[in-house]
Amino acid sequence: MDFLIFKAPMLMVQASLDGILLGILFALIAYGMALQWGVMNIINIAQGDLVILGGYIAYTMYLAGIHPAWGVIVSPIIMYFVGVLLYKLVINKVVDRDLFISILATFGIAIVFQQLMNFIFGADVVVAQSEYGTTMLFDNSVTLPNSKIFSAFISVLYAVALVVYMKKSRLGRAIRATAQNARAAKILGVDTEKVYAATFGINAALCGIAGALISITLTLHPYVGLPYTVRSFMIVIVAGLGNLPAVAVSGMGLGLFEEFADYILGTEFRIGAVFMLLVFILVYRRFKLSKKREYLK
Amino acid sequence: MNKLVKLFITSISAITLALVSFSSSFAKVEGDYIVLGSAISLTGKYSSNGVHTQNGYNMAVERINKMGGVEVQGKKYKFEIIYYDDESNPKRAAQLAERLIKQDGVHYMLGPYSSGLTKAIAPVTEKYKIPMVEANGASRSLFTKGYKYLFAVLSPANQYLEVAIDLAVEKNGGKGVRIAQAFEQDAFSQDVRLGILDAAKRTGSEIIIDDKLPKELNDMAATLAKVKATKPDVLVVSGHTKGALTAIRQISEMKVDVPMLAMTHCDAAKLSKQHGKKSEYALCASQWHKNLSYKDKFFGGGKKYARDFQKEFGYDPPYQSAESSAALLVFKDAFERANSFDRDAVRDALVDTEMQTFYGNIKFGPGGQNIAKPMILFQVRCKGDDCENRVVAPTKWASDKFYHPIPKWSERS
Numbered sequence: 001m002d003f004l005i006f007k008a009p010m011l012m013v014q015a016s017l018d019g020i021l022l023g024i025l026f027a028l029i030a031y032g033m034a035l036q037w038g039v040m041n042i043i044n045i046a047q048g049d050l051v052i053l054g055g056y057i058a059y060t061m062y063l064a065g066i067h068p069a070w071g072v073i074v075s076p077i078i079m080y081f082v083g084v085l086l087y088k089l090v091i092n093k094v095v096d097r098d099l100f101i102s103i104l105a106t107f108g109i110a111i112v113f114q115q116l117m118n119f120i121f122g123a124d125v126v127v128a129q130s131e132y133g134t135t136m137l138f139d140n141s142v143t144l145p146n147s148k149i150f151s152a153f154i155s156v157l158y159a160v161a162l163v164v165y166m167k168k169s170r171l172g173r174a175i176r177a178t179a180q181n182a183r184a185a186k187i188l189g190v191d192t193e194k195v196y197a198a199t200f201g202i203n204a205a206l207c208g209i210a211g212a213l214i215s216i217t218l219t220l221h222p223y224v225g226l227p228y229t230v231r232s233f234m235i236v237i238v239a240g241l242g243n244l245p246a247v248a249v250s251g252m253g254l255g256l257f258e259e260f261a262d263y264i265l266g267t268e269f270r271i272g273a274v275f276m277l278l279v280f281i282l283v284y285r286r287f288k289l290s291k292k293r294e295y296l297k
Numbered sequence: 298m299n300k301l302v303k304l305f306i307t308s309i310s311a312i313t314l315a316l317v318s319f320s321s322s323f324a325k326v327e328g329d330y331i332v333l334g335s336a337i338s339l340t341g342k343y344s345s346n347g348v349h350t351q352n353g354y355n356m357a358v359e360r361i362n363k364m365g366g367v368e369v370q371g372k373k374y375k376f377e378i379i380y381y382d383d384e385s386n387p388k389r390a391a392q393l394a395e396r397l398i399k400q401d402g403v404h405y406m407l408g409p410y411s412s413g414l415t416k417a418i419a420p421v422t423e424k425y426k427i428p429m430v431e432a433n434g435a436s437r438s439l440f441t442k443g444y445k446y447l448f449a450v451l452s453p454a455n456q457y458l459e460v461a462i463d464l465a466v467e468k469n470g471g472k473g474v475r476i477a478q479a480f481e482q483d484a485f486s487q488d489v490r491l492g493i494l495d496a497a498k499r500t501g502s503e504i505i506i507d508d509k510l511p512k513e514l515n516d517m518a519a520t521l522a523k524v525k526a527t528k529p530d531v532l533v534v535s536g537h538t539k540g541a542l543t544a545i546r547q548i549s550e551m552k553v554d555v556p557m558l559a560m561t562h563c564d565a566a567k568l569s570k571q572h573g574k575k576s577e578y579a580l581c582a583s584q585w586h587k588n589l590s591y592k593d594k595f596f597g598g599g600k601k602y603a604r605d606f607q608k609e610f611g612y613d614p615p616y617q618s619a620e621s622s623a624a625l626l627v628f629k630d631a632f633e634r635a636n637s638f639d640r641d642a643v644r645d646a647l648v649d650t651e652m653q654t655f656y657g658n659i660k661f662g663p664g665g666q667n668i669a670k671p672m673i674l675f676q677v678r679c680k681g682d683d684c685e686n687r688v689v690a691p692t693k694w695a696s697d698k699f700y701h702p703i704p705k706w707s708e709r710s
Contacts, residue, residue: 008526018518115340123344125538127546127571134550141525145550218515219542223342227513262519268482268509270519 023255028155030235032206038241042102046110048225054211068128071212076205083204117222130216151213334403336393341385353621387417394421412436432620440664455492457582461559462496473501477529479508481536538566549575556702569684578703585616623656
């Protein structure tokens with residue numbers, strides 16, 4: 001039973017595709033985290049909760065009779081302002097402080113968000129229906145939900161758009177400049193305060209997109225944010241800050257790793273394997289990492 | 298300014314202290330009232346089921362009080378419940394149980410929501426010898442610890458899906474079946490799993506997939522791919538509402554064909570509403586259904602209970618509410634038979650409970666679990682886009698025939 005996957009080659013294909021599609025979605029969340037970590041040096045524990053909030057926005061639209069896929073447009077807009085507001089209220093007070101303070105602050109935000117979502121949307125697990133159907137390959141032995149393909153596609157689309165935006169636009173350049181050296185940027189006339197607010201807003205918007213996609217592919221619940229935070233944290237740790245291709249690869253790698261761990265080690269070790277990998281990578285990085293702060297390229 | 302603030306704080310603390318010492322003069326019975334205590338999840342992740350539980354308690358208190366209350370030594374008493382919010386947190390629940398007993402002087406407890414929280418409170422009530430009738434902790438381990446003051450009106454978790462395996466074997470002409478199962482790694486779901494293992498052994502069935510789902514998991518694609526490859530006769534899934542919703546979503550998306558699908562928490566997950574036709578033919582274990590023909594003089598039957606509950610709270614009662622209401626009926630019955638407020642007399646009366654309520658028959662086994670009531674299975678059936686749960690087992694109460702095997706996805710519209 002244990003090595004069923006090696007007996008059935010189609011399972012291998014299924015596992016790989018599942019892993020990659022899910023990994024792309026995780027990579028999107030991780031990219032937001034890498035962005036604001038790189039620019040502001042803040043580890044956002046509330047990342048996953050922003051994702052879930054974005055999901056609830058799409059779910060609310062679904063309840064109102066609008067197709068939840070529109071959430072990938074509406075949710076990031078709302079979430080951008082949530083992010084900016086959050087920055088003005090809390091984050092700007094911890095931005096230059098010790099990393100530990102920012103972890104505590106965002107942890108607090110995470111708890112507040114969870115309770116608020118619980119209060120507003122209730123503690124029931126909910127799903128939005130996309131009715132996108134299924135793509136069947138190899139005579140129905142490999143099935144891919146179209147909603148997952150759709151989410152991977154949207155994730156890639158937004159990621160590419162963001163990269164272009166960062167390279168070409170004025171704000172994008174300002175963000176990159178601030179990430180390289182906030183003080184120098186300030187001296188040269190960049191309004192770093194504005195850049196920080198925008199960065200946090202963009203991160204929240206990315207979470208909003210991911211959340212909307214999760215509402216049609218997985219499930220929503222006020223308290224399931226943490227696993228997303230942990231996964232994006234891992235992806236960023238592996239990929240390094242501000243390196244989008246690396247984030248994408250490490251996202252897909254993580255997705256694949258999880259799926260294969262499930263088949264080979266057993267479902268009960270799936271998440272455990274991910275954490276083991278994290279420990280391993282952290283120890284490895286500890287050896288490799290020099291003290292210099294990495295910056296956004 | 299500073300002095301004013303200090304004065305303010307001091308006076309607030311003084312008032313609080315005074316209130317606390319006043320409230321500790323509360324006793325088990327205050328005037329005409331029998332005071333019960335309960336820590337309940339009004340916030341946090343169990344809050345929706347916590348509220349169902351509280352509504353069930355409140356509904357029964359109101360009904361019993363209105364219909365004459367509890368008669369002890371010729372005097373009529375009314376029920377009253379002190380609630381505290383345990384925030385869905387076991388540690389907090391244990392603290393609150395201590396507080397209810399030591400500060401509020403409560404001598405009789407009603408259970409919280411969920412097995413986990415009941416497990417946290419049971420050692421406390423046991424320590425102070427406080428009888429607790431609980432309605433929402435089904436984990437088998439609650440009944441194997443030798444607790445003497447714990448009584449549960451519901452069937453233990455290991456019985457949840459045993460019936461389903463029996464049903465599958467029956468459909469297979471009495472021969473053993475091949476079972477694929479996926480259970481979340483928590484006390485409740487693992488107890489359900491033990492029940493399946495027993496049933497498999499008893500019926501000579503074989504378990505071909507035995508996945509344990511991590512708590513954080515919201516993706517079962519790997520398990521379902523294995524199911525697709527191995528083609529079992531039955532797929533059993535238990536992982537609370539998240540497990541039920543994830544399973545149906547992915548089974549329908551991946552077009553997994555199994556002849557029989559059995560689950561828990563379908564009604565809590567509002568499966569037929571959230572997933573509609575995709576959830577059709579799923580078999581679900583339930584403690585109670587309104588169509589069952591049990592009766593009592595307080596609520597009449599299940600259907601009447603459901604109507605009254607709907608009128609009072611604006612939604613159809615889930616079984617969590619029904620079993621909670623039943624807990625109060627058990628207490629009333631025990632007080633009247635004990636004819637005393639002595640804790641041990643009430644406890645002894647609880648041990649001898651043998652009664653019928655609208656929720657089902659109640660008789661406690663040596664561990665405190667209810668041994669008089671079978672679990673029921675319903676199946677989601679749809680007419681057009683309208684889906685509802687219909688009771689299919691046990692046959693005595695079945696309103697509909699069990700539909701078997703589930704048609705293949707390619708044949709489903």
